[in-house]
Amino acid sequence: MKIDFSMLREPYQALFTSGRTYAAFDKDSIIPLIDELKEYELIADPMAGFGSLMIWCAQRGISTYNIEYNPPTYLWGILNNPTFSDSISLVVNELISNKFKFPSNNKRFAISNSWYSPESYEIIMDLYSNIYRTTSKYFTSNAEEISLAILIPFVGRLSCYVPGNIVANVKRGGICLFDSLPQDFQTYLCSLENRINIINPTFINKEHEFVFGDLRKTEIPRKLSAFITSPPYPNSRDYYKMFGPENDCILYLKEKGNIEDYTVEEQLISCVSVSKYVNKNIDYSSDIVSSSARDFIRYIKNYNGTRQAKYDNKVYYVPYYTSYFFHIEQAYRNFSKYLTDRCDGFIILTNNTARNKTIPVAESIMEFFQSLDFNAEIVDKYTRELSHVGSINPRVKGFKAKHMEYTIKVSRR
Amino acid sequence: MAIQTQSGIFIRTDPALGLIAYSPFSGLFYACAHKDEEQLLSWLNKQTSNPPSLLYKQVLGVGWAIDNKEAQYRTPHLLPEATNWPIVPPSYNPILINWLITGNCPLNCRYCYAQDLMYGKCKEPSTEEEIERIVHNILLVDPLVVVLTGGEPLVSPYLEQAIKLLHRKVGIIVDTSGYTLSEKHIQLFRDYGVFVRLSLDSEIPRINDFLRPILNISIKKHGSRSSSNSAVEALFNLIKNDIKVSIQSVATKKNQSDFEYFANTLYKIGVSGWRILLITKTRDNKLQFDKLVGDKISQRRLNDYIYKNLLSKQQKFWTNKMSVQVTNNQNPNAVVLVTPDGAFCTESNISADVGKVLIDEVYPTRPSIESIHNTVNMYAHTARYLNFE
Numbered sequence: 001m002k003i004d005f006s007m008l009r010e011p012y013q014a015l016f017t018s019g020r021t022y023a024a025f026d027k028d029s030i031i032p033l034i035d036e037l038k039e040y041e042l043i044a045d046p047m048a049g050f051g052s053l054m055i056w057c058a059q060r061g062i063s064t065y066n067i068e069y070n071p072p073t074y075l076w077g078i079l080n081n082p083t084f085s086d087s088i089s090l091v092v093n094e095l096i097s098n099k100f101k102f103p104s105n106n107k108r109f110a111i112s113n114s115w116y117s118p119e120s121y122e123i124i125m126d127l128y129s130n131i132y133r134t135t136s137k138y139f140t141s142n143a144e145e146i147s148l149a150i151l152i153p154f155v156g157r158l159s160c161y162v163p164g165n166i167v168a169n170v171k172r173g174g175i176c177l178f179d180s181l182p183q184d185f186q187t188y189l190c191s192l193e194n195r196i197n198i199i200n201p202t203f204i205n206k207e208h209e210f211v212f213g214d215l216r217k218t219e220i221p222r223k224l225s226a227f228i229t230s231p232p233y234p235n236s237r238d239y240y241k242m243f244g245p246e247n248d249c250i251l252y253l254k255e256k257g258n259i260e261d262y263t264v265e266e267q268l269i270s271c272v273s274v275s276k277y278v279n280k281n282i283d284y285s286s287d288i289v290s291s292s293a294r295d296f297i298r299y300i301k302n303y304n305g306t307r308q309a310k311y312d313n314k315v316y317y318v319p320y321y322t323s324y325f326f327h328i329e330q331a332y333r334n335f336s337k338y339l340t341d342r343c344d345g346f347i348i349l350t351n352n353t354a355r356n357k358t359i360p361v362a363e364s365i366m367e368f369f370q371s372l373d374f375n376a377e378i379v380d381k382y383t384r385e386l387s388h389v390g391s392i393n394p395r396v397k398g399f400k401a402k403h404m405e406y407t408i409k410v411s412r413r
Numbered sequence: 414m415a416i417q418t419q420s421g422i423f424i425r426t427d428p429a430l431g432l433i434a435y436s437p438f439s440g441l442f443y444a445c446a447h448k449d450e451e452q453l454l455s456w457l458n459k460q461t462s463n464p465p466s467l468l469y470k471q472v473l474g475v476g477w478a479i480d481n482k483e484a485q486y487r488t489p490h491l492l493p494e495a496t497n498w499p500i501v502p503p504s505y506n507p508i509l510i511n512w513l514i515t516g517n518c519p520l521n522c523r524y525c526y527a528q529d530l531m532y533g534k535c536k537e538p539s540t541e542e543e544i545e546r547i548v549h550n551i552l553l554v555d556p557l558v559v560v561l562t563g564g565e566p567l568v569s570p571y572l573e574q575a576i577k578l579l580h581r582k583v584g585i586i587v588d589t590s591g592y593t594l595s596e597k598h599i600q601l602f603r604d605y606g607v608f609v610r611l612s613l614d615s616e617i618p619r620i621n622d623f624l625r626p627i628l629n630i631s632i633k634k635h636g637s638r639s640s641s642n643s644a645v646e647a648l649f650n651l652i653k654n655d656i657k658v659s660i661q662s663v664a665t666k667k668n669q670s671d672f673e674y675f676a677n678t679l680y681k682i683g684v685s686g687w688r689i690l691l692i693t694k695t696r697d698n699k700l701q702f703d704k705l706v707g708d709k710i711s712q713r714r715l716n717d718y719i720y721k722n723l724l725s726k727q728q729k730f731w732t733n734k735m736s737v738q739v740t741n742n743q744n745p746n747a748v749v750l751v752t753p754d755g756a757f758c759t760e761s762n763i764s765a766d767v768g769k770v771l772i773d774e775v776y777p778t779r780p781s782i783e784s785i786h787n788t789v790n791m792y793a794h795t796a797r798y799l800n801f802e
Binding site: 109113 | 579616617618619641642645647670674675678682
């Protein structure tokens, strides 16, 4: 059977077919960095996202340790973890043979303002139970997690949603069609099996850990000597909401007692919701270490634009960037506690622009690591200018369209 | 006079345009080249199985000669191809008449162009004789199709009578929200070959319901079903009962960005036609118009999005199963309306503040063809229904 993921939501279509989607690592940028760290047996990615680094390291014989806080992306990492690929293949194979019988309600459709209709929730419960029954034969300690990882990419098919203008946007509400649901699920499983069969033989190293955690506070039970990572961009994209249907499904299954806990207690870094900071007059910009970040925030605060621009800056952009830089530093501060005395790492990031000024993500992160007595500098040979990436305004030109990608080398001897 | 051929297709010979055809299977109109008339008539009357060309079969054969999967829904609706029509003359007689059979409606759509005739502002018909008279006057102007609209035609007590009187004389289309669709209506549509155009502006209920809210009085009568839930239920009900149906959506800033995905959903459901309408600015919806469409720059962006993005997507992905028509309403007096009390009118082409304009001041219920030509922009009328606006 050919590989067909067209019944899935757009981020998963892209992830399954090309291995990457919005804001994921670009392979050409990362492979040279992996090669520079080849003396190390293990490379960490403390903000692992979709786990691309794990795959490429596995193909090069290097172990990885990954942390991710967004539940659907974490589960994607679990699904693609080379450590589990052999057993997941067996699970999927058995699910295909079992040919799950969908509940028959004779309904062709559901229309809802929520992510899911009651009929869809019922199907999701049944699907999860069915997958879990099979998974638990092959996985003793983490059957629940593996079951969820297999289920989650498919739940979008059962949701009521309308895609936004870019893959990071999705609108809640719409029509879900129940036609061909059994065939779509079979096609999904067969395509998943095919994909595993193609990618599995490429793995040389199958020792990888993928951990659910908030880098701002998580405890890492080991010391790390090498890392490659990339922070979320301050581009007002909400990665939690990007997976709105999937996160809602996870919360639903948790409410029903089917799964343990993938609670996101604190907003993801770069989350767009800042109202709680505005309302409580919380101002912790003085807690930000990096002077370049503080200067930028001050610039936005004092920006001499239109009345609307000044208002937007006050209620949104100042709290947004303050939150962003504060939480990035918090995350890297915690992470630095688990680095060995001798360590090397790369951080890839993008400076874009706001209010006619470059957002100093690279400068602030460099400054921050230097304040912790690390060496941190931009590696010029990896610097590149990107095209107008991720903007919804194609008419923007010149400075505003400029995005510079930097690679910072962080080391300690 | 319009004639229904053996295939079910309606045809009429227009003194200016030539042969015009209406398909009750797709709800679409086509102008047919003079040179193909004889063979076309033969084929439509099933005297031969060979149409003048494959293009005719792919367009007019849907529903009786070919399966929907083999259809080709291209624009403009000039057969066999647009290149055969260096000039398209305006039709002499109206192609389509919109009969607002009632001004009553359970909905209160924000952009409604007929608000000046609704909710008692225009006298409702009260006898069957009145309906007979209106039908007689409509048929005198020799349309190819009559659209029963309103208000909500399904709440008219004279709907069945009107359909029976028009049956086989003209094509019949019913424009409805589906809010009060019943089994009785479905039976009526099936028995009399009525094509249904169902209004739905977005698949996201809160957006559709914002644009098409229920009138408060209706909530007491029909309960608090939303307009989107009832429209989608009606859609599936009509399809299940093999009633030919298309969707009509009014484009606004609120729903425009959802249109591409909405079209995909309609395509998957099996809807064969989708018509996008840009709002007609009228005296009564002026304030809403500015909020829903915005300034001239917003209007241009909306137009560009529809014409460039959606239509090109239709050409690439949906041509073989779903027609997409765009009605830009830039010529308000391109339509012929019949009010609930039987007067023929159109919209003013000078200012939205003027409102509806009687086509014939002397004989408002029996206009002459000259008065139609003097008030209605017949070129725009032709372009509207043959989809080359």
